[in-house]
Amino acid sequence: MRAEVLGVDEEDYTHYDNADRLIMQNRKLFLEMRPRDAARFGLMKQPFWNIKKSLRDGDLSKLKQKTKKKLLEAIKSHASYHVQ
Secondary structure, three states: HHHHHOOHHHHHHHHHHHHHHHHOOHHHHHOOHHHHHHHHOOOHHHHHHHHHHHHOOOOOOOHHHHHHHHHHHHHHHHHHHHHO
């Protein structure tokens, strides 16, 4: 009920939880990625190093939703590239 007052329903929370889980399941992809490759997804060099540190530490709470969206797009792109 508290979530309804704040304007966040259970679906939204589940979506974010699943996004974090998916990113963590694919963290090896990002840990092995070079900054040059990350730039294709809009992730610049210094922020990318910060993202890698967050992934190594297992703490995605500091990452903004916009950054997580870019990581999810990279995962999707990587998956579609390897399926072909």
